[in-house]
Amino acid sequence: MxxxxxxxxxxxxxxxxxxxxxxxxxxxxxxxxxxxxxxxxxxxxxxxxxxxxxxxxxxxxxxxxxxxxxxxxxxxxxxxxxxxxxxxxxxSLSFYILEKLQQRGGGIQHQRLDLVFREEYFREHRLMDVRITEQMQSGTVFIDQTNCLRLTSRGEHLASFSRFFRSNFLPPQRLISGTYSKDLIDPFAHKTAIPRYLCEK
Structure with a gap:
């Protein structure tokens, strides 16, 4: 003892x-x-x-x-x-929601949360700058001479692993906004028009 x-x-x-x-x-x-x-x-x-x-x-x-x-x-x-x-x-986005609710006196209209994320979350946490910096420091992405953000070979492997894990090991019936959905096991399933932000090969 x-x-x-x-x-x-x-x-x-x-x-x-x-x-x-x-x-x-x-x-x-x-x-x-x-x-x-x-x-x-x-x-x-x-x-x-x-x-x-x-x-x-x-x-x-x-x-x-x-x-x-x-x-x-x-x-x-x-x-x-x-x-x-x-x-x-x-x-954590979850902790951000809790902190934002506290900052705003304990409540935010549910239907206006998308506005909070678009107008406040990305700016307050410098989300894109921080995440791109982390990825560059980790050796998964780089910015080329044409100012395009591109994957390294390590980034390619990690992206493939992430897609495999998401498709096979995330719950296919997950509660999202009151409904059980499989949307997050393949978030790219809904085809959209080819965006204009693509880089040339």
Whole structure:
């Protein structure tokens, strides 16, 4: 029981170190992509934690395998934290809706939400600028000499994977505005006229 408590105390210590490291990291380094910054901060926290846990006297009660397991558990917790908090809140339309409702006194007319997204969401969050910057930093897109945004080979692979996953592993009957629909497993299903924004081959 004592070993379990010590192990859980170590995990809690890692979480505290990770939060402090993330806060210090984002306030002292220019961030290109929030997800990558969060992961780097959690990795730095893991190095600090590993150094502490290996140096403390009580660590002699644990075998090398148990220490490795504890550090591995902390690594997984750090990755989950990096995805769950800064990344989700930075990217989430759901959180934006909650924040916007709060900003507007707790209520917005449902039929006017499309206006909120068109006129406020894209501007306030600089949505296109941020997402294109993230994709360029990730090496999935580039802007060519004709000012066209194009996919890299990595972008092609990720887009193909995304389409495959969407078609086969997203729920085909999903509740959307009171009706169960399969619209989101193939959002391009409805053919439209060839748009004028295409780039020449």
């Amino acid at each position: 004592r070993r379990f408590i010590l192990s859980m105390s170590g995990v809690l210590l890692y979480i505290v170190i990770a939060v402090i490291t993330y806060w210090l990291y984002i306030h002292s380094v220019k961030v290109d992509v929030v997800l990558y910054a969060a992961i780097w901060a959690c990795c730095l926290a893991l190095l600090v934690y590993a150094a502490i846990i290996l140096a403390l006297p009580f660590s002699s009660q644990f075998s090398s395998l148990e220490k490795a397991q504890n550090i591995s558990i902390c690594a997984l917790i750090g990755y989950a934290m990096a995805l769950t908090f800064p990344t989700v809140i930075d990217r």
